[in-house]
Amino acid sequence: MSMAATVTDVRPSGTSKNWKAPIGFGIGALMAILVFAIGGPATTAVFRVSDDSDRFRLADIALPADVVGWVVAVALAAIAAYSFLQVRKGESLNRWYGIAYAVLFVVGFLTWVVGIAERPSISLAGLIAGSVTLAIPLIFGSLSGVLCERVGVVNIAIEGQLLSGAFAAAVAASVSGNAYVGLFAAAFAGMLVSTILAVFSIKYLVNQIIVGVVLNVLVSGLTGFLASTLLSRDSATFNSPPGLPDISIPLLADIPVIGPILFKQSIVGYLMYVAVIVIWIGLYRTRWGLRMRAVGEHPQAADTMGIKVNATRFWNVLLGGAVAGFGGAFFTLVSVSTFTRDMTAGQGYIALAALIFGRWNPIGAFFAALLFGFATNLRFVLSIIGTDVPSQFLAMLPYIVTILAVAGLVGRARPPAASGVPYVKE
Amino acid sequence: MSADDQAHRTVSAGATSPDPEQDGRKPAAENRSQTVLRQILGGSSLVAILAVVLSIILGGILIALTDERVSETASYFFSRPTDMLVAAWEAASGAYIALFQGAVFNPRADSLALMFRPLTETLTVATPLILAGLGVAIAFRAGLFNIGAQGQIILGATFAGWVGFTWHLPFGLHLLLVVLAGFIGGALWGFVPGILKARTGAHEVIVTIMMNYIAIYLVGYLLSTPAFQNPGSSNPISPRLDDSALLPQILGPQFRLHLGFLVAIAATYGVWWILNRSTVGFELRAVGANPFASRTAGISVTKGYVVVMVLAGGLAGLAGVAQVAGTERVLTGGIAASFGFDAITVALLGRSHPWGVFFAGVLFGAFRAGGVQMQTVTGTPIDIVLVVQSLIVLFIAAPPLVKAIFRIDQKKKAKTPRRDNKGRKAEAAGGAA
Numbered sequence: 012m013s014m015a016a017t018v019t020d021v022r023p024s025g026t027s028k029n030w031k032a033p034i035g036f037g038i039g040a041l042m043a044i045l046v047f048a049i050g051g052p053a054t055t056a057v058f059r060v061s062d063d064s065d066r067f068r069l070a071d072i073a074l075p076a077d078v079v080g081w082v083v084a085v086a087l088a089a090i091a092a093y094s095f096l097q098v099r100k101g102e103s104l105n106r107w108y109g110i111a112y113a114v115l116f117v118v119g120f121l122t123w124v125v126g127i128a129e130r131p132s133i134s135l136a137g138l139i140a141g142s143v144t145l146a147i148p149l150i151f152g153s154l155s156g157v158l159c160e161r162v163g164v165v166n167i168a169i170e171g172q173l174l175s176g177a178f179a180a181a182v183a184a185s186v187s188g189n190a191y192v193g194l195f196a197a198a199f200a201g202m203l204v205s206t207i208l209a210v211f212s213i214k215y216l217v218n219q220i221i222v223g224v225v226l227n228v229l230v231s232g233l234t235g236f237l238a239s240t241l242l243s244r245d246s247a248t249f250n251s252p253p254g255l256p257d258i259s260i261p262l263l264a265d266i267p268v269i270g271p272i273l274f275k276q277s278i279v280g281y282l283m284y285v286a287v288i289v290i291w292i293g294l295y296r297t298r299w300g301l302r303m304r305a306v307g308e309h310p311q312a313a314d315t316m317g318i319k320v321n322a323t324r325f326w327n328v329l330l331g332g333a334v335a336g337f338g339g340a341f342f343t344l345v346s347v348s349t350f351t352r353d354m355t356a357g358q359g360y361i362a363l364a365a366l367i368f369g370r371w372n373p374i375g376a377f378f379a380a381l382l383f384g385f386a387t388n389l390r391f392v393l394s395i396i397g398t399d400v401p402s403q404f405l406a407m408l409p410y411i412v413t414i415l416a417v418a419g420l421v422g423r424a425r426p427p428a429a430s431g432v433p434y435v436k437e
Numbered sequence: 438m439s440a441d442d443q444a445h446r447t448v449s450a451g452a453t454s455p456d457p458e459q460d461g462r463k464p465a466a467e468n469r470s471q472t473v474l475r476q477i478l479g480g481s482s483l484v485a486i487l488a489v490v491l492s493i494i495l496g497g498i499l500i501a502l503t504d505e506r507v508s509e510t511a512s513y514f515f516s517r518p519t520d521m522l523v524a525a526w527e528a529a530s531g532a533y534i535a536l537f538q539g540a541v542f543n544p545r546a547d548s549l550a551l552m553f554r555p556l557t558e559t560l561t562v563a564t565p566l567i568l569a570g571l572g573v574a575i576a577f578r579a580g581l582f583n584i585g586a587q588g589q590i591i592l593g594a595t596f597a598g599w600v601g602f603t604w605h606l607p608f609g610l611h612l613l614l615v616v617l618a619g620f621i622g623g624a625l626w627g628f629v630p631g632i633l634k635a636r637t638g639a640h641e642v643i644v645t646i647m648m649n650y651i652a653i654y655l656v657g658y659l660l661s662t663p664a665f666q667n668p669g670s671s672n673p674i675s676p677r678l679d680d681s682a683l684l685p686q687i688l689g690p691q692f693r694l695h696l697g698f699l700v701a702i703a704a705t706y707g708v709w710w711i712l713n714r715s716t717v718g719f720e721l722r723a724v725g726a727n728p729f730a731s732r733t734a735g736i737s738v739t740k741g742y743v744v745v746m747v748l749a750g751g752l753a754g755l756a757g758v759a760q761v762a763g764t765e766r767v768l769t770g771g772i773a774a775s776f777g778f779d780a781i782t783v784a785l786l787g788r789s790h791p792w793g794v795f796f797a798g799v800l801f802g803a804f805r806a807g808g809v810q811m812q813t814v815t816g817t818p819i820d821i822v823l824v825v826q827s828l829i830v831l832f833i834a835a836p837p838l839v840k841a842i843f844r845i846d847q848k849k850k851a852k853t854p855r856r857d858n859k860g861r862k863a864e865a866a867g868g869a870a
Binding site: 031167207211215217218220221222224225226228229231232233235236237239240241244352357360363364367401403404406407410411413414417418419426 | 499503505582584629633637638639640642643644646647648650651654655657658661778781782785818820821822823824826827828830831834835837838
């Protein structure tokens, strides 16, 4: 991703005042006034907090859609105006304004989109739980990207790692009859893809983006080929993996809304939370992470300090592959119970976007991936309650948001300086 | 070649000139961009041929390993090993012979013309691959990774298709406008990543990937509206394009080969001319070789990024025209098939040289056309084509690996960029002399 850095340096140095945020906020506020407020339906949008089967029940949240629309629109306009004044004074804007703006916008959008539906009532708990589930492979994928890019290797091959993980998990779990064997096989397969990435980009100095793109094609072809020969010939032996059950922690799982998210997950789901926390702590609080970041930011300096640059890169890229492999296992062991060709359907690329959106930070990537999961799940939920908004536009949203994010509207994203640059000892 | 030398001189001149904004990171960036160029443009044709051979052998091994008869005969391998070896050979060679007959020449056809029908199919499939491959390649030359050919093809096909079935115009003019609309559609989808890269530094890989998805959903939406559907139908398929909007079939109605192939040849020449004979092309290559030096030399890097992405998108848009007005004749959601992604491998295999892309496009067109035949005749899944294609590109990108596998003397092996730079400079000097 160093290309971005290259261009930042190349473009003519502009004025010190950055008008992107006020302009972006202004456009968003204008949209909110036109759509959420003026176009707000005179209905009540109902968000169900608990389902009938829940042990603890909370009252539903019922919001008058047009009133909420106006409140949100005015608040957004106020933030936009404040940011305009701040930038004119030459002061930087506190990042919490941006976060508040985003949250308000999402609330306004949700109320509006539910309000205009035929049956304006959705389950908030279901919406959020579904978002987390859909985000699990994305989170593993972007964590893999974090591990690779932080040491200076661009990982476009996340898609291939996910797909190979899904394939290996299906086959190994079917043959052994044990889903946990499948889980380890998935990590191993992801590592295998990573090994090729590491060898070609570190040893043979092949451009990392090229290796990544080609690896995705290779894995797609290979798994597709094997799926239509071996797997389809004897699917009972090779393609009927036992699933990983949800493990529900007593009592905690009954907490409304957050219970199912945190305490009623498959082992892959729990692993995801562990991975996010471990990688975050590892990256910012341990010697391992310090070395990783040093290698990714300034390999020459790291080398001078006695860190083996290429070895550090190699092992962390392998680790990244294993992490992505777990994400792949989600597809065949948790989500669907068979492997079908190209079943990851470009999620690896979305994970890549989440990584950049999350600014190469595990926690950031986690929330960015959640946003993508949320957008996907919202589309499903809205199609159930019957909405006039074409589903294609809802599907486009995360991609448009990502473009805005990388274009710097959501703040400056800076990749590790040496990402994409092979290191050759002078 | 002389223009290349000039570029090198410009680069080295820029490298020595003082520039306040170039900090310690600059040498690394320069090394990197030169490494990229070396990988895409460098290497010998021997390595390319060996890479193809090696990939085909590996593909054959994969076919043999998954063959049913091979696994049956393997059970008594130690009593009669020849059975398994024969079965393996027959499985692999049978698949490749079917592929050849589907891609080049079919001796079992009724007439001589029909015997060569597979070859015309290969060229038909190659047409969008070449056009989109050129789009990826020209962006590579300016140092940009255009992963967005897929979306650019879709937009090109959408624009061209809409003009083709909505407007009713006289012959000639209609086709011209269809082609133009396709170019504009693709160019628009290339312009967005280009301008964002130039103005904000947004990474083009991410933006083009996102633009691919937006294009897929956009065409999906359009095909759900009455303006794009057949009257009285709610299928996501457009009406058939007017006859006046179609690319004529150049070998008569029994072959699908259409005028788009000649457009692809013309585009190949055009891209070669732009890159090697025009000022714009020289600037693009300079920007790709070293943006810092180019800026020092007075070349507008931002303009270069926009121009090259518009051209790249436009070329991919022409691939969309070839699809919608040549092969398919209706607009569907799957109009771009996987041509946009295959185009990346085509550009890599062709090392981003226009004629290299042309022949790589024909080769991959042959794989794809033959793969369909292979799948029907021997039941070998067409995915094997993807495996062989990607292996070829991987091996070609790493000449030392191929040389090591075939035990070729590696005296010339260039491990450090510094040594390689010297080699290139010497080469350039030799060329100039």
